[in-house]
Structure formats: C-alpha cells, structure tokens
Amino acid sequence: MNLLRRKFIKTASFVGAAVAVGSSVLVPQRAIGAYMKAGFEAKDVDGAIQGSLGSTQHSASDAVMLKAPDIAENGAVVPITVSADMGGISAISIIAVANPQPLTSTYQLSSAAEPYVSTRVKMSKTSDVIAVVKADGKLYSATKEVKVTIGGCGG
Amino acid sequence: MATIKIRAKESGGVTTVKTLMSHPMETGLRKDSKTGKMIPAHYITEVTAEHKGNVVMTANWAGGISKNPYLSFKFKGAAPGDQIKISWVDNKGESDSASAEIK
Numbered sequence: 001m002n003l004l005r006r007k008f009i010k011t012a013s014f015v016g017a018a019v020a021v022g023s024s025v026l027v028p029q030r031a032i033g034a035y036m037k038a039g040f041e042a043k044d045v046d047g048a049i050q051g052s053l054g055s056t057q058h059s060a061s062d063a064v065m066l067k068a069p070d071i072a073e074n075g076a077v078v079p080i081t082v083s084a085d086m087g088g089i090s091a092i093s094i095i096a097v098a099n100p101q102p103l104t105s106t107y108q109l110s111s112a113a114e115p116y117v118s119t120r121v122k123m124s125k126t127s128d129v130i131a132v133v134k135a136d137g138k139l140y141s142a143t144k145e146v147k148v149t150i151g152g153c154g155g
Numbered sequence: 156m157a158t159i160k161i162r163a164k165e166s167g168g169v170t171t172v173k174t175l176m177s178h179p180m181e182t183g184l185r186k187d188s189k190t191g192k193m194i195p196a197h198y199i200t201e202v203t204a205e206h207k208g209n210v211v212m213t214a215n216w217a218g219g220i221s222k223n224p225y226l227s228f229k230f231k232g233a234a235p236g237d238q239i240k241i242s243w244v245d246n247k248g249e250s251d252s253a254s255a256e257i258k
Contacts, residue, residue, distance in 0.1 A: 040215075040217040076221055077222075079225075081227075096219060099219055100184055103219065105214060105215060105216045105220055106214075106215045107212060107213070107214045107228070108212065108215070109212055110209065110210060110230075112209070112230045112231050112232045113211050113228060114169060114229035114231065116228060117226070118228070119214075119226050119227070120220070120224065121219055122182070
C-alpha cells in the first residue's frame with residue numbers, strides 16, 4: 001500500500017512540474033502576442049484593424065498607395081505593395097476583406113524605415129484589399145478590388 | 156539549410172531589402188484531400204529586420220501570407236558593406252535567421 005502511495009505521489013508531482021513548466025513557457029508568448037492575436041483572429045474588417053492598429057477610425061487618403069493586380073489568376077499568391085506619401089508612419093496593415101481571417105499581415109516600422117512594404121498574400125475570393133497605415137496616431141487607408149480567378153484561365 | 160534569401164541594395168541613402176523565406180505557411184483551415192483531416196496550422200508569426208542591432212521593421216504575419224513568403228521593405232541610414240539581419244519565428248516556435256551584406 002505504502003509503495004503504491006509513494007509511486008502515486010511521485011507521478012503526481014512530476015505531472016505537476018510538467019504542467020508548471022508548460023504554462024510558464026506558454027504565458028509570456030501569449031502576453032506578447034495577445035494584442036496582435038486579436039487582430040489576426042478577427043473575422044471582420046473592423047476587428048482586424050482594431051486588433052492590429054488599435055482603432056477602427058480610418059479615412060481614405062490619396063497619400064496611401066496600394067498596388068495590387070486587377071485580376072489575380074492564383075488566389076494563393078497575390079502580390080501587394082503598400083507605400084505612402086506622408087511622414088510619421090509607424091505601422092501598416094494589409095487586409096483582404098473576404099478572407100476567413102481578413103488581417104493578412106501588419107508591419108511595425110521604426111523611424112528609419114521608409115513607408116513601403118511589398119509582399120504576397122493569399123485571397124480566398126474576389127474582394128477588396130485594404131491597406132491601412134498609422135501615421136502620428138491616425139489611420140489612413142486605400143482600397144482596391146482584386147478579382148480572383150482560381151481556375152487559372154486568366155479571366 | 157538556410158531558409159532565408161536576402162538581397163539588399165543601397166541607393167541614394169535608401170536601402171531596399173528583398174527577402175524570400177521557405178516556409179509552408181499553412182493556415183490550419185485547409186483539409187488534406189487524401190485523409191480528409193485538417194492540416195495543422197504552421198505559419199510564420201513574426202519577421203524582424205535588424206541593422207546594427209536596431210530593429211528597422213517587424214512584420215506580424217499569419218496564415219494569410221503566401222507559401223514561401225516574399226517581403227520587401229526600405230529603410231534609411233545604412234551604408235554599403237553594412238549587415239542586415241532577418242529572422243523569423245513561427246507558431247510552432249521554430250525560427251531561423253540570416254544576414255547579408257548591403258550592396
């Protein structure tokens with residue numbers, strides 16, 4: 001009986017330690033990513049902008065340039081380039097409206113960085129792409145529709 | 156094996172960095188056509204660019220970025236011969252980094 005109890009205690013304390021280690025590893029990661037995670041997990045555009053840039057109030061601006069193809073033959077690879085003709089930009093978010101998770105990416109720019117990012121995103125279907133930039137705490141955006149023809153016929 | 160390719164060029168005080176990473180970028184929303192099971196999410200969550208120990212740009216990504224991601228950005232204050240360091244971390248905790256000389 002005593003032996004069994006020993007064994008039980010030993011196993012229990014081991015499991016306890018493992019859980020403690022596991023959670024201590026997970027917690028800091030979650031704390032850092034919590035802010036961004038909300039943006040990436042958002043299912044709508046407002047949530048995506050709020051989660052990545054901290055506000056939903058954005059105004060369309062000609063100073064924000066969004067370069068995207070009119071027709072994307074392959075929705076898995078849609079080249080997007082965002083640049084802006086204004087100073088004080090601290091962050092850029094790229095949002096594909098119809099995606100299950102609209103926020104594709106967000107970029108934190110240091111003061112040395114130029115307001116320019118270019119990448120390739122996935123798009124589930126034809127929809128607007130919104131580029132939102134944060135300049136001096138305010139949000140400015142540019143929108144462009146991208147037609148996605150997954151069949152690859154080039155439409 | 157390095158999974159990051161970097162090309163950086165300085166011109167008129169502005170350095171343009173182009174980088175390609177090899178990564179599956181699985182969203183976790185896709186099904187395996189053979190087994191019918193969901194393919195677990197596996198994507199880069201953060202890309203950091205450093206110049207002389209200063210972070211120039213941080214990209215936060217999720218499954219919405221294409222497979223084998225391409226990223227280009229520009230920054231000021233670097234001279235030819237400087238090193239630019241790119242590193243990424245994914246949702247499984249894997250990471251990689253690479254440095255290249257600015258031309």
